Amino acid sequence: MSSASPAEYIGHHIQNLTYGRLPDGSLGFAEHAADAKAMGFMAINVDTMGWAILCGVIFCYYFRKVAANVSVDKPSRLQLLVEMVVEMVAGSVKDAFHGRNALIAPLALTIFAWIFMMNLMDLVPVDVVPMLAQAAGLGHMKMVPTTDVNATFGMSISVFLLMIYYGIKVKGIGGFAGEFLFHPFGKWMVLANLPLELVSFIAKPLSLSLRLFGNMFAGELVFVLITALIPFWLQWAVSVPWAIFHILVITLQAYIFMMLTIVYLGQAHESHDDAH
Amino acid sequence: MNMNLTLLGQMISFGIFVWFCVKYVWPPIIKALEERETRIADGLAAGERGKHDLELAEKRATDLLREGKDKAQELIVQAQKRHDEIVEAAKSVARDEADRIKQSAAAEIEQNRNRARDELRGQVARLALVGAEQILMREVDEKAHRDVLDKLAANL
Numbered sequence: 001m002s003s004a005s006p007a008e009y010i011g012h013h014i015q016n017l018t019y020g021r022l023p024d025g026s027l028g029f030a031e032h033a034a035d036a037k038a039m040g041f042m043a044i045n046v047d048t049m050g051w052a053i054l055c056g057v058i059f060c061y062y063f064r065k066v067a068a069n070v071s072v073d074k075p076s077r078l079q080l081l082v083e084m085v086v087e088m089v090a091g092s093v094k095d096a097f098h099g100r101n102a103l104i105a106p107l108a109l110t111i112f113a114w115i116f117m118m119n120l121m122d123l124v125p126v127d128v129v130p131m132l133a134q135a136a137g138l139g140h141m142k143m144v145p146t147t148d149v150n151a152t153f154g155m156s157i158s159v160f161l162l163m164i165y166y167g168i169k170v171k172g173i174g175g176f177a178g179e180f181l182f183h184p185f186g187k188w189m190v191l192a193n194l195p196l197e198l199v200s201f202i203a204k205p206l207s208l209s210l211r212l213f214g215n216m217f218a219g220e221l222v223f224v225l226i227t228a229l230i231p232f233w234l235q236w237a238v239s240v241p242w243a244i245f246h247i248l249v250i251t252l253q254a255y256i257f258m259m260l261t262i263v264y265l266g267q268a269h270e271s272h273d274d275a276h
Numbered sequence: 277m278n279m280n281l282t283l284l285g286q287m288i289s290f291g292i293f294v295w296f297c298v299k300y301v302w303p304p305i306i307k308a309l310e311e312r313e314t315r316i317a318d319g320l321a322a323g324e325r326g327k328h329d330l331e332l333a334e335k336r337a338t339d340l341l342r343e344g345k346d347k348a349q350e351l352i353v354q355a356q357k358r359h360d361e362i363v364e365a366a367k368s369v370a371r372d373e374a375d376r377i378k379q380s381a382a383a384e385i386e387q388n389r390n391r392a393r394d395e396l397r398g399q400v401a402r403l404a405l406v407g408a409e410q411i412l413m414r415e416v417d418e419k420a421h422r423d424v425l426d427k428l429a430a431n432l
Contacts, residue, residue, distance in 0.1 A: 016278075016282075018278070020280070039278070039280065040280070041279065041280050042280070042281060043278070044280060044282050045280065048286070049282055049286070049289070056289055056293040060297070063301040064300050066305065067300060067303075067304040067305050068304070070307075070308040072315065083309060086302075086305050086306065090309075102298070103294075103298060105302060105306075106301065106302035109297055110293050110294045110297040149279065150278075150283045150285075150286055151282070153283055153286075154285070154290055155286065155290050157283070158290050
């Protein structure tokens with residue numbers, strides 16, 4: 001990538017492969033960031049979707065493989081690995097979620113494993129896949145789905161919908177609405193309560209997705225910056241420590257997303273009055 | 277940073293993966309984990325029970341051993357006692373027998389002595405008579421002096 005200036009190089013690396021209606025009316029991939037923006041909502045980031053689905057399929061394939069051949073007495077190494085993850089998730093759910101819901105634990109496992117897989121793509125050297133894609137005629141290729149807000153919001157909005165669904169299901173519409181009206185200051189302060197509770201409620205999915213997106217985007221950007229600004233024979237001195245540190249970050253981010261999901265859904269299952 | 281259809285696509289993919297996990301991944305694995313947990317708990321409980329049984333058996337064995345020792349001791353004491361009794365009985369039988377023999381021997385001796393004395397007494401009387409005849413040089417009327425002689429014999 002020596003032919004491009006650092007700014008062009010970085011800009012190239014943080015643009016998704018977006019498919020939609022081009023300004024001239026035909027369907028195709030956006031060449032520049034402005035084109036992608038002009039496509040509006042009716043466009044799709046093919047790279048995000050592709051890698052996310054690939055990661056999800058890999059997760060499903062291996063976990064299903066273990067689940068289908070699960071052995072109580074003679075677990076394979078893969079099974080031990082899977083069990084470790086499952087036990088970690090089950091333990092977290094047990095600690096943070098006190099209701100009765102068979103969906104929460106598998107949901108948490110899916111979130112943890114899927115986000116971890118998607119974040120893991122960050123450790124693939126930043127140029128390898130985009131160069132291969134370029135050779136195949138695709139102008140852009142962002143390998144890490146969690147550096148795309150669409151992916152993180154896709155998950156956090158799903159969690160948000162589940163929070164509303166279970167909130168209404170467990171407490172009834174009245175109970176659910178009451179949480180917004182009568183807390184935290186009691187029923188004489190409805191006007192003060194409503195905006196406070198609404199903001200904190202809406203902030204949950206926002207913080208959930210933006211935290212993950214921010215961390216992953218920043219991490220990816222550091223890798224890209226290293227590649228763009230440091231001579232190739234010295235890059236290892238910075239990128240290797242950053243990658244090792246990043247192993248911690250991607251695991252932690254997956255864990256935080258999972259844990260907050262459990263906590264938020266736990267809150268949806270118990271009313272304030274029970275907790276106090 | 278454009279929001280577009282990818283958002284919906286991601287939500288749909290997420291839903292499918294969660295559904296798959298809920299239906300096909302989570303239940304078998306968690307079931308196996310729970311089964312292993314029960315098995316380990318059972319095994320530990322069985323081990324604990326075995327240990328307890330062993331302790332009980334050891335205690336019982338010690339008790340039995342002590343009981344056996346006590347019984348043996350008792351038997352020895354009894355045997356000693358019986359032995360003493362038998363010896364004592366034998367001694368007393370022997371003493372009785374010895375007394376009896378002594379008495380019969382004494383009776384026999386007494387009898388013999390009496391007989392010898394009577395005999396001696398007769399002979400002395402006859403001797404006295406013969407002596408008296410010699411001294412008197414004449415016939416002593418035995419009939420006339422019978423009472424004298426008898427008195428003499430009785431005095432011997």
